[in-house]
Amino acid sequence: MELQLSENQTFIAQTVRDFAARHITPFRNQWDDEQYLPLEVFRQLGELGLMGVLVPEAYGGSGLGYSEYVTAIVELAVADPSIALSMAAHNSLCTNHILEFGNEAQKQRWLPKLASGEWLGAWGLTEPNTGSDASNMRTVAHRQGDHWVLNGAKNFITHGRSGHVAVVIARTGAVGDSRGMSAFVVERGTPGFAGGKKEDKLGMRLSETAEMVFTDCRVPTENLLGEVGEGFIQSLKVLDGGRISIAALSLGIAQGAYQHSVAYAKEREQFGQPIANFQAIAFKLADMATQIEAARLLTFRAADLKNRRQSVNKESAMAKYLASEVACQVANEAVQIFGGYGYCKDFPVEKYYRDAKLCTIGEGTSEIQKLVISRAILK
Numbered sequence: 124m125e126l127q128l129s130e131n132q133t134f135i136a137q138t139v140r141d142f143a144a145r146h147i148t149p150f151r152n153q154w155d156d157e158q159y160l161p162l163e164v165f166r167q168l169g170e171l172g173l174m175g176v177l178v179p180e181a182y183g184g185s186g187l188g189y190s191e192y193v194t195a196i197v198e199l200a201v202a203d204p205s206i207a208l209s210m211a212a213h214n215s216l217c218t219n220h221i222l223e224f225g226n227e228a229q230k231q232r233w234l235p236k237l238a239s240g241e242w243l244g245a246w247g248l249t250e251p252n253t254g255s256d257a258s259n260m261r262t263v264a265h266r267q268g269d270h271w272v273l274n275g276a277k278n279f280i281t282h283g284r285s286g287h288v289a290v291v292i293a294r295t296g297a298v299g300d301s302r303g304m305s306a307f308v309v310e311r312g313t314p315g316f317a318g319g320k321k322e323d324k325l326g327m328r329l330s331e332t333a334e335m336v337f338t339d340c341r342v343p344t345e346n347l348l349g350e351v352g353e354g355f356i357q358s359l360k361v362l363d364g365g366r367i368s369i370a371a372l373s374l375g376i377a378q379g380a381y382q383h384s385v386a387y388a389k390e391r392e393q394f395g396q397p398i399a400n401f402q403a404i405a406f407k408l409a410d411m412a413t414q415i416e417a418a419r420l421l422t423f424r425a426a427d428l429k430n431r432r433q434s435v436n437k438e439s440a441m442a443k444y445l446a447s448e449v450a451c452q453v454a455n456e457a458v459q460i461f462g463g464y465g466y467c468k469d470f471p472v473e474k475y476y477r478d479a480k481l482c483t484i485g486e487g488t489s490e491i492q493k494l495v496i497s498r499a500i501l502k
């Protein structure tokens with residue numbers, strides 16, 4: 124595994140930093156207050172090639188690998204974690220599900236619009252009563268001639284209202300059968316498909332999280348991804364890759380909180396000297412830096428394995444588990460280092476602290492990551 128950033132990665136990191144400094148950082152507090160999803164930013168990210176990072180050039184994407192993808196998410200998350208979350212969900216979940224399991228016609232139809240950022244993607248697995256236990260879902264799809272008819276609701280869906288297209292997993296077989304679910308592409312505007320309640324969240328407030336509701340929603344059979352009964356198994360594979368992106372998101376949050384903490388600790392004086400001179404603060408920085416390096420190694424290792432098309436089931440869960448817990452710990456210590464200022468919105472650590480918590484929940488909680496890891500160890 125290469126530990127130095129490649130020329131490509133260095134270029135991507137600098138491009139994202141420059142872009143964020145002009146188009147994200149000046150507005151993020153206002154957007155955070157208003158829970159505003161800045162669609163124009165995603166179109167611009169599309170122009171930079173960041174809305175189809177893993178999509179081959181033949182379908183309008185950048186044709187890059189997971190290492191470049193992780194680099195882009197880390198830098199975006201330093202600037203604003205919720206933009207990074209939306210970008211990651213669009214790339215890893217919706218777009219990647221179509222890329223991995225769609226047929227040629229489906230790829231031709233949806234990937235160019237998604238990769239260009241013209242369309243924002245959503246991915247619906249979670250339901251009000253089935254989160255960690257997603258395979259127990261109740262949204263159903265019944266075949267009627269050349270259509271599937273969907274009924275049910277998905278909740279906590281990133282871009283559940285604003286997504287132009289969604290990959291939706293619905294039950295096509297018996298409850299309790301892991302082969303009883305199938306994946307469908309549903310375009311916004313399809314009769315019977317509506318966005319529902321938008322969540323008012325603690326953090327990640329620029330990233331829209333909303334319900335998707337299906338009422339006798341007729342989806343043409345050509346929108347089925349892969350075979351009937353493969354939907355849940357496909358989803359687990361999609362999540363294996365997606366968890367690398369949440370690890371990257373966590374890493375960016377931790378890195379951002381740490382960088383601000385180092386600068387502040389050198390600048391803030393108490394008792395006639397910079398607070399960095401106090402061992403209590405210096406040791407916090409030492410712990411933060413060490414945890415971040417550990418999270419970075421696991422995240423780039425998982426990305427490297429994924430690039431080499433090896434199984435990352437355990438490795439992506441480890442990276443996501445460690446990095447997300449590190450993001451919370453580092454953001455917590457960053458607020459402590461900033462003291463009262465850390466608790467106020469004038470400094471970015473307050474926002475990292477709120478945003479970080481999602482990382483231990485989305486795409487499988489820390490407890491579920493430990494289930495995945497322990498099952499892999501004990502099988």
Ligand SMILES: Cc1cc2nc3c(=O)[nH]c(=O)nc-3n(C[C@H](O)[C@H](O)[C@H](O)COP(=O)(O)OP(=O)(O)OC[C@H]3O[C@@H](n4cnc5c(N)ncnc54)[C@H](O)[C@@H]3O)c2cc1C
Nearest residue numbers: 246247248249254255279280281332484485486487488490
């Ligand atoms: C901002 C945000 C964005 C999201 N985006 C999407 C999206 O785009 N698409 C999508 O499909 N979903 C999305 N989700 C849903 C997310 O994946 C779920 O919230 C997550 O999987 C947890 O499910 P739950 O919230 O129902 O919690 P539950 O499953 O109810 O878990 C509650 C608690 O019980 C624990 N628990 C549950 N089962 C076990 C077990 N077997 N062993 C030990 N502990 C257990 C959990 O770890 C947790 O601590 C999003 C969520 C949020 C908050």
